[in-house]
Amino acid sequence: MINQIRRDEMFDFDFNSGEPIYRQVAEQIEEAIINGSFPEGTQIPSTTEISNQFHINPATVLKGMNMLVANGLIEKKRGVGMFVVQGAQETVKGARRATFFEKEIQTLVKQAKSLSISETELLKMISKGYEQ
Structure with missing residues (x-):
């Protein structure tokens, strides 16, 4: 039997969330x-x-x-x-990267375009975010 699951470390279910x-x-x-x-x-x-x-x-x-x-x-x-299974970590990361691109990056680029932020300016902003 696996050691008892530690609520504070592993799982945190939100029973009031709209997510099943x-x-x-x-x-x-x-x-x-x-x-x-x-x-x-x-x-x-x-x-x-x-x-x-x-x-x-x-x-x-x-x-x-x-x-x-x-x-x-x-x-x-x-x-x-x-x-x-072997390779599960990379599989999850790959799927999450794809979702990140679809949901976050495309939205970010669309919003940047609507604010007339150039690609160069946006890349500078992202670099600044990594520095902070």
Whole structure:
């Protein structure tokens, strides 16, 4: 059995959010994969552990985990548990980079154009942001 999940370190569910809990489960496991809390090849907490500790319906937790299985990030080992697959960290980062470009960068460029900010000016602003 995995050590008891530490609420303050791993998961932080917002039960008042408009985002479904199963998606929060999937996103928070993805985040733990990215930041190394769940390294590739290691076992993640079971559906039962998460559902018991956070008082979430096991079917809801399983739905979030099944999303990650479908995306090739974790795998089920019958009778043993769920494990992070090799390459999962880069897969998550790649998907998040694509989303970042679509949602953030394209919006930023559109807004910069509407404010008549040139590409050069925008790049300077971004560089300044990295320096701060």
